[in-house]
Amino acid sequence: MPKSQEIVLAEPRGFCAGVDRAIEIVERALTKFGRPIYVRHEIVHNTYVVNDLKAKGAIFIEELSDVPAGATLVFSAHGVSKAIQDEAKQRGFNIFDATCPLVTKVHVEVAKLHREGFEFIMIGHKGHPEVEGTMGQLDRGIHLVEDVEDVARVSPAQTAKLAVVTQTTLSVDDAAEILAAVKRRFPNVREPKQQDICYATQNRQDAVKVLAPNVDVMVVVGSLSSSNSNRLREVAQRLGTDAYMVDSPDDLKPEWFAGKSRVGLTAGASAPEILVTQVIERLRALGAVSVRSMPGVLETVHFPLPMGLGDKSMQAAG
Template identity: 80%
Template sequence: MVGAKEVLLAEPRGFCAGVDRAIEIVERALAKFGAPIYVRHEIVHNTFVVNDLKAKGAIFIEELDEVPPGATLIFSAHGVSKAVQQEAERRGFAIFDATCPLVTKVHVEVAKLAKEGYEFLMIGHKGHPEVEGTMGQLSEGIHLVEDEGDVAKVAPRQTEKLAVVTQTTLSVDDAAGIKAAIKARFPQVREPKQQDICYATQNRQDAVKILAPQVDLVIVVGSPTSSNSNRLRELADRLGTPAYMVDNALELKQEWFADAARVGLTAGASAPEVLVDEVIARIRQLGAVAVRKMDGIEETIKFPLPKGLKIDAATGLEIAVRKAPETGH
């Protein structure tokens, strides 16, 4: 049985700026206010990250009635609906918003165009928290389309003012196909000035497009709930390279590597590098003797923290004292 000889690492892979920021918000809130800190929904879709924060004192909830009065509450990186935001404010929680700024950009666009009388078609996956948060910016006039078939069935009340928005973690190619179907049916549809699919999702998919043809097998490190990680596995598969997604090194199966001399390895935007290192160590145990990093885009984006959690690098002191709940948006 021939096993892996070389591991080729995708670049970029793993954490994006929005995930980094969301995790840092929870950690800083824990450091400043002490445990417990309540987080609505998993802060990011990664089992290791969530369990690590639970061990530090974060409590993850889905319903606001699980949060005691006067508690500190953090909204996850996926964003929340207006109803959740307003209910949290009504209950008087101290709120920090860890919504990824690129998701907030979509929320702002929806609010702005809705005031101008627009209806929306949202390309996304039903039930995903980001989709629920974005569609929940409006009480009506936003319609979900999951595939090209949905485009034929959607029935907006008017078509003169129609705009399209997209879940930020979709397959770039899938979204392009759905968007083309929307434009064919609604030629006047308004598209965002910059595409909604985030830079990190795009970059990781572009890296897999370069990686997959060079290897016999692709391993994606990511949790089953992670949309962008699932898209990476699907993309490699579509390019003709067998691909598997694992939450951690324990999920690797020896038989996958039987005929794979060269293995490609990447990680979704919510998967920490420590998990990638563990996967590499396991593949080495299965026979790999070399690890090579692909050339790729270096991501330097960093998003600012909410007021009340910013620390001055020079003094180590908090920049602004939080006087009121921070609601973001």
């Protein structure tokens, strides 16, 4: 590494309000009800966070049959299908829903328009838990498209009442391209009143668009399973900047930084700041000499906790 190497931090980066809320729900449930607390799917897509909560007493499961009767169960930030909600109620669990409120907003919109006779085209990634949760709000009439080619193949039963929704963690540019193809094929399609892609995803991508052209290499802190982290890497690469995603400082390779004088650093919405700090320490060990933050949007969004886990209930429990 050149001796003058500088690290430039993207702003904003890291945890969003939905992730903060989801982790706090699990931690408060552990405090109030004791271990173990069962969580359906990874609470957020980050290895460090999941391992930290496991150490505190959280047990992550995919099948509700793995949860004992009467146990406390938390739904992950990605949301779940109606079938999962119904099964959990039938099994009598003590349930706390950590679904991000911005995902819940999409679920509510789907349910409302379905009652009005709408079918849906959903823009998203097949197999992602958020997509499965949103599509699982209905038993029919919702069609997934992953790319422009899918739009040409999709065949709703009717087009008079057709609406489009999107996964909240997509690339803004990708979603816009696919939405344009949907509108070309179905000119009367109903769009969301507000874009479904969440504020945090948008802000982090916008920050990378500003930062990437001004650095020699970009590092994105995030797990491979994290959709929004993957999109940050792709945004930088599209701008012609070498970009790598790391789950921990151990993933950094010295050759990525050979001859590079400026390193951009960001983190996905599910990646904790402690990992960013550890990556900075590793980059310093590799030769970086200074760190500065770029100017960026200040995020002040805060989502309330579910009933039964708020401050008053915790004081009462204590």
